Structure formats: C-alpha cells, structure tokens
Amino acid sequence: MREQLGRPMRGVVGIAARCVCGNPTVVATEPRLPDGTPFPTFYYLTHPGATAAMSALEATQVMRELADELAGDEQLQAEYAAAHAAYLADRAAYGEVEEIAGISAGGMPTRVKCLHALAGHALAAGPGVNPIGDRALARGDWSPERCTCAHPRTAT
Template sequence: MTTPPYPAVTDAELAVLRAQLGRPARGVLGIAARCVCGNPTVVATAPRLDDGSPFPTFYYLTHPAATAAMSTLEAEHVMPELAGLLDDADVADAYRAAHTSYLADRAAYGEVDEIAGISAGGMPTRVKCLHALAGHALAAGPGVNPIGDAALARSTWSPSRCVCADPGAARGEAA
C-alpha cells in the first residue's frame, strides 16, 4: 500500500500501464498498489484529467488479471450478494468510512466541483462497480473497504500471487 503523496511515476511504469490497459494511462499521479513482482496494480488518478474532464475514480484498477476477476464476479451477479452485506450496520458504517477516506485521498490532489462528494463503486450506500471497490481496497489496504475486501476474497485473483507473465491469467483464465 502506498498513501498520498506518491513517488513520481517512471517511464517504465507508464509502459507497463500502457500494456495493461491497451492504451496510454491518463492522469496518473502514482502507483497506489503493486503486484508482488512490483508491477502496477492500481493507479492513483488525478481528479481532473489533462483535457479538463472530471475523473472521480481516484483508485483505478489496471492489472489485467485483477480486472478480469472483477468482471467475472460482476458477470456472475455477485454484486447483489455483496450489497446485502450492507444490511449489517457495522459493514455499512465501515463502507461509509471507506467513502470518506476515498474522498480525502482524492482531495489531497485537488477539489473538483463536478465530482464533489462522489467517490466510486457506489459508495457510500450502493455496490455499483467491483473494479473501483477492489482498486480502493488494494490501495488502502485490508480493513478499509469491506465490500472491496469481500470482492477480492471472492475472486480467483490474489494480490499475493504474481500472474503478470501468464497471458491466460490476464484474461481471467484459471492457472
């Protein structure tokens, strides 16, 4: 886990991000979480992109196997199950706190009126995007975002096992 402010992103990291995303990464402020091999897994993204667009997704999941795993969970309709966890008052309180933490992390890089109060992934009351929630959980560390943690626990991908050199894993295929 890296917390703001982030070290400068290197050209080598930008090249890895380009390969992961299949396009140049936009508005990268730093690497917020890494694979055990050191490759980027989550980037911290500027709240306003260079073209002036507001961008609420501060923690952006980039690792192909992680994004594939979250897509699989969404396709398997796991989101309603994870949303049901919010019926527990303690989980709901922790999720609201995760929202507040997310906003504070992004605010360290500027306030953007168009996205004021908007975090990502449906926080603080819904479960909308597992990619965003997992990205936040990976960047913030275990115990901060309970729904992101639960999504990671349900997925076939693990941040503790490198699959960067495995093309099948990048597509979400089991090893």
C-alpha cells in the same frame, strides 16, 4: 500501464498498489484529467488478472449478494461510509473538483456498483479500509499475493 490497458494512461499521479513482482496493480489518478474532464475514480485498477477477476464476479450474482449484505448490516454500512470518506480524503489531496464533490467510486457510500473500483481502493488502502472491496477480492480467483503477470518486472 500502457501495456496492461492497451492505451496511454491519463492523469496518473502515482502507483497506488503493485503486484508482488513489482508491476502496477492500481494507479492513483488526478480528479481532473489533463483535458479538463472530471474523473472521480481516484484508484484505478490496471492489473489484467485483477480486472478479469472483478469482471467475472460482476457477471455473477456477487454484486447483488454484497448489496444485500450491505443493506442488512449496520456495522458494514458504517465501515463502507468510512471507506467513502477515506477515498474522498485521499483524492482531495490532489485537488477539489466541484463536478464530482462528494462522489467517490464503486457506489459508495450506499450501493455496490463497480467491483473494479472497490477492489482498486481496497488494494491501494490496504485490508480493512474498504470492506466491500475486501470481500470482492476474497471471492475472486486473483490474489495480490501471487503474480500472474505475463511479463514480470516490466517497466511502468
């Protein structure tokens, strides 16, 4: 993970998703970092290919398109709200932090704000849990089914 991000990770409690080669793709992070900082992003996308793909999507109109889709689809809104609740429940297992109570990541439950966070949740939770994260992954040019790691099977 240090190699992927170019810095040490803080507050990592585990690897939430891996590349097919075994390298980390998403880490789970404590809701309060060791220095005391509240950290709402429980699922943190670390894979360089995945982060690049989400950055490329964010540079286009994809976030606006996903936001428009969300605004016009009541079923999608309900699924996204359920993703928000699932995210909060996953994080709560590692402690409650008053400063971030009710705050998940990526704009959930009503906005599309950060595709990195939404894709990280989708990868960690599996298909069908975060519908916006699933859509972002489907639109990107990176796939969790294909290794693009510079150094397959490196140490975590």
